[in-house]
Amino acid sequence: MPNKYTHDIIVIGAGSGGLTCAIFMQRAGFRVLLIDKAPETFGGDCLNYGCIPSKALLHVANLFHDIDTSSKYSSHDQAHTVDIQKVMDYIKERQAVIRKHENPEYIKTLGIDIAIGNARFSGEHDVIVDGNHYTAKHIVIATGSRPRTLELEGLESIPHYTNESIFSIKRFPKDFVFIGGGPINIELGQAFSRLGSHVTILQTGERILPKEEPEVSVLLQRLLEKEGISIRTGVAVEKIENGQVFVKTPDGSVLKISADAVFVGVGRVPNIDSLALETAGIKLDDHNNLQLDKYLRTTNKAVSAVGDAAGQHMFTHAAELQASVVLRNFFSPFKKKYTAKHMAWTTFTSPEVATFGINKLQLGTEAANYDELIVHLDEDDRAITDDSTEGFLKLYLSKQGLVLGGTMVGPRAGEITSELILMMYEGIKLDAVLSKPFPYPIGSRVIQAAARQYSGKKLQSPFAKRILRLLYH
Numbered sequence: 001m002p003n004k005y006t007h008d009i010i011v012i013g014a015g016s017g018g019l020t021c022a023i024f025m026q027r028a029g030f031r032v033l034l035i036d037k038a039p040e041t042f043g044g045d046c047l048n049y050g051c052i053p054s055k056a057l058l059h060v061a062n063l064f065h066d067i068d069t070s071s072k073y074s075s076h077d078q079a080h081t082v083d084i085q086k087v088m089d090y091i092k093e094r095q096a097v098i099r100k101h102e103n104p105e106y107i108k109t110l111g112i113d114i115a116i117g118n119a120r121f122s123g124e125h126d127v128i129v130d131g132n133h134y135t136a137k138h139i140v141i142a143t144g145s146r147p148r149t150l151e152l153e154g155l156e157s158i159p160h161y162t163n164e165s166i167f168s169i170k171r172f173p174k175d176f177v178f179i180g181g182g183p184i185n186i187e188l189g190q191a192f193s194r195l196g197s198h199v200t201i202l203q204t205g206e207r208i209l210p211k212e213e214p215e216v217s218v219l220l221q222r223l224l225e226k227e228g229i230s231i232r233t234g235v236a237v238e239k240i241e242n243g244q245v246f247v248k249t250p251d252g253s254v255l256k257i258s259a260d261a262v263f264v265g266v267g268r269v270p271n272i273d274s275l276a277l278e279t280a281g282i283k284l285d286d287h288n289n290l291q292l293d294k295y296l297r298t299t300n301k302a303v304s305a306v307g308d309a310a311g312q313h314m315f316t317h318a319a320e321l322q323a324s325v326v327l328r329n330f331f332s333p334f335k336k337k338y339t340a341k342h343m344a345w346t347t348f349t350s351p352e353v354a355t356f357g358i359n360k361l362q363l364g365t366e367a368a369n370y371d372e373l374i375v376h377l378d379e380d381d382r383a384i385t386d387d388s389t390e391g392f393l394k395l396y397l398s399k400q401g402l403v404l405g406g407t408m409v410g411p412r413a414g415e416i417t418s419e420l421i422l423m424m425y426e427g428i429k430l431d432a433v434l435s436k437p438f439p440y441p442i443g444s445r446v447i448q449a450a451a452r453q454y455s456g457k458k459l460q461s462p463f464a465k466r467i468l469r470l471l472y473h
Contacts, residue, residue, distance in 0.1 A: 412430020
């Protein structure tokens with residue numbers, strides 16, 4: 001390595017995107033410096049405050065729900081009261097298992113240099129961490145994001161949480177108000193409801209999960225309300241006073257909702273404001289996010305960004321995908337553009353919501369541009385046996401039968417749609433699955449049903465019928 005730099009690459013942030021970049025570059029024989037602000041934040045938001053603890057919480061909450069729903073098959077009813085400390089202990093146990101390979105000591109054993117502290121740029125190729133100066137040919141910003149703050153009168157008068165504090169909760173809320181109707185609030189709201197809280201979700205917009213298609217929001221809201229969750233949309237939270245949340249409704253009236261705790265989930269902000277970006281020639285866009293080109297490079301071409309810091313899709317798997325693009329472009333003479341055209345995500349409610357590819361709005365209003373298929377789960381045998389018929393699979397296909405996108409509401413939707421995501425990426429036509437056996441009665445047979453529906457539509461044309469008549473022998 002030339003003596004010009006202390007390292008070949010510096011990665012700021014030890015979350016999913018940062019770890020992907022750092023570990024690959026080390027394995028490829030490069031000298032890597034990985035920086036994070038504290039040992040306990042290694043693993044990023046996903047391990048510490050996001051995906052992992054929330055899914056562990058959902059696991060416990062769903063166990064409680066299963067016990068409650070099983071009572072209709074039992075001759076004895078038994079009440080179950082949650083011990084929130086035991087739940088939090090379980091979450092920390094699960095985190096500890098994953099943390100074995102996502103901590104500074106382990107990363108050092110891989111041959112990666114570690115710096116702990118607050119990083120800031122001091123030049124185009126220069127970073128300072130608590131007084132120590134480092135340089136590299138390439139630098140990757142992977143600093144993640146934090147919850148957007150909410151300025152609300154009286155918020156400090158009541159226990160209030162974000163995703164960064166909820167997994168250290170000590171007292172179980174009887175009346176729990178969630179401000180915001182995005183995926184985090186919907187998942188956690190359902191979890192605490194199933195554990196025994198009376199949950200109210202307050203959404204400023206017209207519907208929950210506004211990034212999903214309208215029928216998804218409508219169905220999920222109905223199912224959540226069926227479980228006893230109160231959902232108010234189109235409202236404005238005005239203040240909190242004497243244990244009550246004052247809410248202005250669409251008709252102008254004011255509701256008072258009792259609360260002994262509040263969860264705030266109103267968006268996220270990239271962690272880039274303390275990096276002294278201007279000293280490295282890095283500019284922000286009109287939304288105060290990093291100004292990136294189609295290759296995820298900042299205005300300083302030696303510095304790239306991945307993950308939440310890039311200010312785009314804030315998912316762990318998006319960070320991993322972005323990291324793969326940045327890594328490829330370090331070595332390939334043919335630069336690869338980052339595209340979110342095939343992005344996919346899952347909201348881990350019950351039932352799950354899985355979405356991938358492009359949606360109806362992006363396809364346009366002309367039905368001639370695409371084919372739309374819908375399979376309702378009340379037609380699926382596995383959904384019938386599992387009493388989970390409230391849901392559907394919707395697909396958008398090109399006129400050639402290629403999967404363009406879709407969404408599913410149902411049990412294990414995230415796993416089931418993975419096959420469709422692969423078909424979308426690889427340009428495989430939907431009717432290709434007609435020659436594949438789907439063991440009966442697995443849930444993914446809903447894909448086969450969609451393919452049969454599509455094939456059946458093609459058979460309705462007079463031309464197809466004439467050809468089949470000629471071939472029949």
